[in-house]
Amino acid sequence: MNPPNNQNPVAMKISFCLLFALLIPLAQAQQPAPDVLVKSITEEVVAILKKDKDIQAGDAKKAADLIETKIVPHFDFIRMTRIAMGRSWRDTSPEQQKQLAAEFKTLLVRTYSTALSNYRDQLIDYKPLRAKPDDTEVTVRSDVKPSGSSQPVSIDYEMEKTPDGWKVYDVKVGGVSLVTTYRDTFASEVREHGVDGLIKSLATKNRQGERTKSDKT
Amino acid sequence: MARADRVCAALLLAGVLAGCATSGRNPADPLEPLNRVVFSFNDTADKAVIKPVARAYRAVLPGIVRTGVSNFFSNLEDVWISVNDVLQGKFQQGVDDFGRVLFNSTFGIAGIFDFASELGFEKHNEDFGQTLGSWGVGSGAYLVLPILGPTTIRDGFGLLLDTQADLVFYIDGVPVHNSLYGTRAISNRANLLDASSVIEQAALDKYAFVRDAWLQRRRNLVYDGDPPREREELDDEPTK
Numbered sequence: 142m143n144p145p146n147n148q149n150p151v152a153m154k155i156s157f158c159l160l161f162a163l164l165i166p167l168a169q170a171q172q173p174a175p176d177v178l179v180k181s182i183t184e185e186v187v188a189i190l191k192k193d194k195d196i197q198a199g200d201a202k203k204a205a206d207l208i209e210t211k212i213v214p215h216f217d218f219i220r221m222t223r224i225a226m227g228r229s230w231r232d233t234s235p236e237q238q239k240q241l242a243a244e245f246k247t248l249l250v251r252t253y254s255t256a257l258s259n260y261r262d263q264l265i266d267y268k269p270l271r272a273k274p275d276d277t278e279v280t281v282r283s284d285v286k287p288s289g290s291s292q293p294v295s296i297d298y299e300m301e302k303t304p305d306g307w308k309v310y311d312v313k314v315g316g317v318s319l320v321t322t323y324r325d326t327f328a329s330e331v332r333e334h335g336v337d338g339l340i341k342s343l344a345t346k347n348r349q350g351e352r353t354k355s356d357k358t
Numbered sequence: 359m360a361r362a363d364r365v366c367a368a369l370l371l372a373g374v375l376a377g378c379a380t381s382g383r384n385p386a387d388p389l390e391p392l393n394r395v396v397f398s399f400n401d402t403a404d405k406a407v408i409k410p411v412a413r414a415y416r417a418v419l420p421g422i423v424r425t426g427v428s429n430f431f432s433n434l435e436d437v438w439i440s441v442n443d444v445l446q447g448k449f450q451q452g453v454d455d456f457g458r459v460l461f462n463s464t465f466g467i468a469g470i471f472d473f474a475s476e477l478g479f480e481k482h483n484e485d486f487g488q489t490l491g492s493w494g495v496g497s498g499a500y501l502v503l504p505i506l507g508p509t510t511i512r513d514g515f516g517l518l519l520d521t522q523a524d525l526v527f528y529i530d531g532v533p534v535h536n537s538l539y540g541t542r543a544i545s546n547r548a549n550l551l552d553a554s555s556v557i558e559q560a561a562l563d564k565y566a567f568v569r570d571a572w573l574q575r576r577r578n579l580v581y582d583g584d585p586p587r588e589r590e591e592l593d594d595e596p597t598k
Contacts, residue, residue: 248560251559251560252556252559252560255555255556255559255560256552256556259552259555259556292480292481292482292483293480295583313578315575315578316574316575316577316578316579316583316585317571317574317575317578318574321570321574322567322570322571322574323562323567323570324570325383325384325566325569325570326561326562326563326566326567326570328383329383329563329566330562330563332383342562343562346562
């Protein structure tokens with residue numbers, strides 16, 4: 142029997158094109174709804190956290206890896222950085238924008254990994270999505286109930302529809318935005334030291350985070 | 359009383375200073391230079407005394423005891439919370455919260471167990487500052503009080519009333535109520551140990567980060583978790 146690569150190359154190309162033509166609409170149809178996406182990712186991450194004794198013991202490196210592979214792909218860091226920068230985003234060169242987004246991402250991932258390693262047996266309750274089918278921006282709301290008795294803490298995800306699925310561009314914990322909370326800090330840094338100054342202090346902060354982490358382990 | 363007087367004096371002073379201060383860049387924080395001094399004092403006190411004590415408290419006492427202590431104080435607070443529910447016109451929530459107190463004080467043995475939450479009567483977060491906010495009083499300037507921490511002019515006045523309505527205040531015997539104050543403060547701080555480690559990691563400028571998070575949090579509480587979007591939040595497009 143002939144191996145498939147010996148077949149007529151034109152026929153191959155055509156069949157490939159046909160295959161892709163069939164797959165593309167399929168892939169689009171399979172993009173999960175935003176609330177389904179948040180729920181499935183959270184459940185997956187929580188299942189890993191419950192088993193992983195290293196992360197529970199405060200292994201930030203491992204927590205960061207988990208975030209990098211499971212969570213980061215669903216975030217729009219460019220938009221997050223743009224919101225945090227406010228007006229000064231417009232006066233920022235594309236190269237600076239790239240650096241800013243990269244440093245801001247590292248900072249947020251670090252922060253999130255610290256929070257994750259504090260995770261115990263909280264219950265997460267998702268609220269029904271209030272959105273119309275053609276909405277391109279939605280808020281997915283959830284309540285996290287810490288063990289013990291205290292009040293639940295709300296975690297809301299602001300999401301936008303993009304060609305590669307729904308992406309998170311802000312997370313609000315108890316009404317406090319992970320992104321806009323940086324606005325004043327970023328603005329005053331830019332005012333005093335310029336955009337490069339801000340990039341530098343983000344980088345310094347990130348390196349500090351690295352050092353304190355390696356001190357601990 | 360002395361505590362209330364101190365808060366009052368600080369608020370009046372802050373009000374006077376807010377009137378003539380000009381240096382603040384965040385319009386919500388005209389007292390920034392003064393606030394920063396108090397903030398760093400609080401931070402030092404926290405690092406030197408409060409946090410280590412809270413850490414030790416968490417290390418020594420098992421979780422179930424700590425939860426009991428925090429439930430006990432939380433139950434006392436629920437009385438004032440239900441009054442604030444009613445003042446804000448949330449009558450059903452007021453009835454529920456007062457029901458929490460009755461239920462937890464009896465079946466929950468003086469509030470040590472929070473059975474009401476387990477039955478689905480969720481704990482609420484209300485205080486007089488939020489009540490003022492729900493009546494339409496603006497938050498006023500951001501203010502950092504010594505030891506008591508972040509607040510605003512409005513919430514500071516709210517705190518004055520909260521202090522008067524604090525049931526611990528009415529427990530007889532100075533040593534008893536002082537040790538209750540102390541225990542409550544340590545218990546509250548211990549509950550925040552994880553959150554404060556996240557802030558340390560997150561903040562470039564801790565003062566500004568805490569301020570901006572605090573102001574958003576209070577706004578969220580006044581609107582019971584569903585604040586209208588701020589125009590600023592939406593203004594993130596790269597082009598006009």
